[in-house]
Amino acid sequence: MKKSNLNNGTHYINPYLGGVLMGLLMIVTIFISGRELGISGAVKDTVVEAAHIISPTAAKAHPYYGQYIKEGRSPMDSWLVFEVLGVFIGAFLSGIIFKRVRKPFVEHGPNITSRRRLLVALIGGILWGFGTRLGRGCTSGAALSGSSTFSFGGVMVMLLIFASAYLFAWLFRKLWT
Amino acid sequence: MGPLFPNGLISGDWNLVFAVLIGIAFGFLLEASGFSSSRNLAGVFYGYNFVVLRVFFTAVIVAMVGLLYFNYFGWLDLSKIFILPTFLPSMIVGGVVMGIGFIIGGFCPGTSFTAIVIGKLDALVFAVGLFIGIFFFAEVFPYIEGFYYKGNLGNATLTDVTGISAPWWAFGFTVIALVAFWVSWLIEKKVRKRIKDYKF
Numbered sequence: 001m002k003k004s005n006l007n008n009g010t011h012y013i014n015p016y017l018g019g020v021l022m023g024l025l026m027i028v029t030i031f032i033s034g035r036e037l038g039i040s041g042a043v044k045d046t047v048v049e050a051a052h053i054i055s056p057t058a059a060k061a062h063p064y065y066g067q068y069i070k071e072g073r074s075p076m077d078s079w080l081v082f083e084v085l086g087v088f089i090g091a092f093l094s095g096i097i098f099k100r101v102r103k104p105f106v107e108h109g110p111n112i113t114s115r116r117r118l119l120v121a122l123i124g125g126i127l128w129g130f131g132t133r134l135g136r137g138c139t140s141g142a143a144l145s146g147s148s149t150f151s152f153g154g155v156m157v158m159l160l161i162f163a164s165a166y167l168f169a170w171l172f173r174k175l176w177t
Numbered sequence: 178m179g180p181l182f183p184n185g186l187i188s189g190d191w192n193l194v195f196a197v198l199i200g201i202a203f204g205f206l207l208e209a210s211g212f213s214s215s216r217n218l219a220g221v222f223y224g225y226n227f228v229v230l231r232v233f234f235t236a237v238i239v240a241m242v243g244l245l246y247f248n249y250f251g252w253l254d255l256s257k258i259f260i261l262p263t264f265l266p267s268m269i270v271g272g273v274v275m276g277i278g279f280i281i282g283g284f285c286p287g288t289s290f291t292a293i294v295i296g297k298l299d300a301l302v303f304a305v306g307l308f309i310g311i312f313f314f315a316e317v318f319p320y321i322e323g324f325y326y327k328g329n330l331g332n333a334t335l336t337d338v339t340g341i342s343a344p345w346w347a348f349g350f351t352v353i354a355l356v357a358f359w360v361s362w363l364i365e366k367k368v369r370k371r372i373k374d375y376k377f
Contacts, residue, residue, distance in 0.1 A: 012209065012210055012211040012228070013209045013210055015210055015211075015228045015231035015232045015235070016231060016232075016235050018206050018209060018210035018231075018232045018235075019210075019231060019232040019233070019234070019235020019236045019239065020235055020236075020239050021202075021206055022203070022206050022210075022232060022235075022236035022239075023235060023236040023237070023238070023239025023240040023243060024239060024240075024243065025199065025202050025203060025206065026236065026239075026240040026243075027239075027240055027243040027244060027247065028199070029199050030179075030180060030244065030253065030258050031179040031180055031181065031247065031252070031253055032179075032180065032181050032182060032187070032192070032195050032199070033180060033181070033182050033183075033192055033195060033196070033199075034179075034180030034181075034182055034183035034184075034257055034258045034259060035258070035259040036258075036259060037199070037203055039285075039286040039287035039290065040286045040307070040311075043286060043304075043307050043308060043311055044311055046308070047308055047311045047312055047315065051315070062315065062318075063318055063319050063322060064314070064315040064318035064319075065315060079192065079193065079196045080196075082193045082196035082197050082200065083196040083197065083199055083200035083203070084200060084290065085197055085200060086196065086197040086198060086199060086200020086201040086202075086203065086204060087200045087201070087203055087204035087207070087287065087290055087291065088200075088204060088290060088293075088294050089197075089200070089201050089204065090200060090201035090202060090203060090204025090205035090206075090207075090208070091204035091205065091207060091208040091213060091290065091291035091292075091294045091295065092204075092294040092295070093201070093204075093205055094204070094205045094206075094208035094209040094291075095208055095213070095294060095295035097209075098208075098209065100208070100213065100295045101294075101295045101296060102295065102296040103296060104296045104297075104298050104301075105296060105297065105298060106297070106298045106299045107214060107215060107216060107292075107297050107299055108299065109216060117299050118298065118299055118302050120281050120282065120283075121215075121282050121283065121284070121299040121300070121302045121303040121306065122302045122303065122305065122306045122309075123278075123281055123282065123306065124278045124279070124281040124282015124283065124284065124303055124306060125278070125282055125284075125289070125302065125303035125304060125305060125306020125307045125309070125310060126278075126306040126307075126309050126310040126313065127274050127275070127277055127278030127281065127282065127306075127310060128274075128275055128278040128279075128282060128284075128285065128286060128303075128306065128307055128310060129306060129307040129308065129309060129310015129311040129312075129313070129314065130274060130310040130311070130313060130314045131270075131271045131272070131273075131274035131275035131278055131310070132271065132275065132286065132307075132310075132311070133271070133310075133311060133314040133315075134267045134268065134270050134271030134274065134314075134325070135267075135268050135271025135272050135274075135275055136261060136262065136264065136268060136271070137261060138275065138285055138286045138287065139275075139285040139286070139287065139288075140203075140285075140286070140287045141261070142261055142268075143233075144233065144236060144237065145261070146261035147237050147241075147350075148236070148237050148240035148241055148244070149240075149244065149258060149259070149260055149261070149334075150241065150260075150334045150335045150336065150343050150346060151260050151261040151262075151263070151332070151333070151334060151335075152263045152330065152333040152334060152335050152337065152338045153261050153262060153263030153264070153268050153330070153333065154261045155335060156263070156268060156269070156272065157268055157271065157272040157275075158272075159272070160268075160269060160271075160272025160273055160275075160276060161272050161275045161276045161279060162276065163276065164272065164273040164274075164275070164276025164277055164279075164280075165222050165276040165277070165279040165280040166222055166276075167276070168276065168277055168280045168281075169222040169223060169280050171280075172280050172281055173223065175219075175280075175281070175283070176216065176219040176220075176222075176223055176283070177223050177225070177372070
């Protein structure tokens with residue numbers, strides 16, 4: 001049997017404890033800001049900013065980018081961009097504390113090579129980027145936060161993400177098991 | 178009293194300071210729970226690791242019940258918080274596309290960011306894909322604009338659509354979550370016996 005290069009025996013916190021703390025964090029977030037956790041919106045803001053820097057007039061006239069460009073304010077001057085900055089810091093702190101920060105490497109299943117893993121990761125990322133724009137958010141902004149605030153669309157997106165992944169799991173089992 | 182920022186009780190600058198602090202807590206919890214590994218995440222779809230289901234559903238039911246209590250005690254005006262809008266056809270397709278992205282890529286956007294900072298190159302490549310995907314979406318947007326705005330239900334809640342009140346939804350989700358925790362624990366025990374290269 002081939003070996004994967006997983007960092008075995010690493011310590012994670014109890015998932016139910018993690019879930020309770022994440023639920024409380026969502027309540028605090030809504031109490032302070034009236035809005036919710038999210039990730040993909042910040043990537044969108046960054047893409048809008050890039051388009052705006054490359055060609056301000058074309059970006060303003062663009063039917064998608066244009067709606068996010070306000071006079072005298074950078075598209076990246078957004079709550080989500082600041083929050084995602086925090087996500088990087090927080091994850092790094094956890095990685096340091098639990099000794100998971102390593103020299104750059106590719107994590108992959110036992111039956112695929114690093115190169116193949118990188119290729120499917122790229123394809124997966126592209127699908128996610130496109131999907132989040134149609135779905136009005138990702139697992140954080142639409143599924144997690146949307147469901148928690150009783151949004152109909154949020155619950156729908158959450159169920160569809162999981163249902164669709166389960167539906168296609170058999171097809172892509174070689175990537176993971 | 179709450180929400181503080183929409184009620185003008187804190188300034189926009191403070192709201193951004195809190196955004197960074199909230200993000201730090203969010204990133205920490207994601208990484209500490211094991212979401213920085215694509216193999217942990219994909220486990221939920223093959224039955225060998227249900228950490229995603231446990232963290233996700235616990236967070237949802239805690240937040241649902243907590244928000245209802247905050248509203249009940251008058252600490253938080255739920256009419257002033259952001260409710261994700263619903264656009265039926267585009268969000269259905271979006272959800273399906275994201276699901277395929279999940280099983281192929283092994284991450285979702287937030288979890289990929291937490292994996293990048295602990296040194297995973299596959300997560301970095303995934304994140305590059307995110308930017309490409311969003312750029313591609315913007316490029317084709319003029320052709321799918323009609324579809325994108327179709328089936329607009331506004332900021333619809335579960336109650337708006339079904340007529341069933343929010344506390345009942347919170348109760349229903351809690352029951353489903355508890356059953357799912359128990360069933361997934363049974364499945365996981367069985368499946369893990371077959372997986373040899375992976376120590377839990």
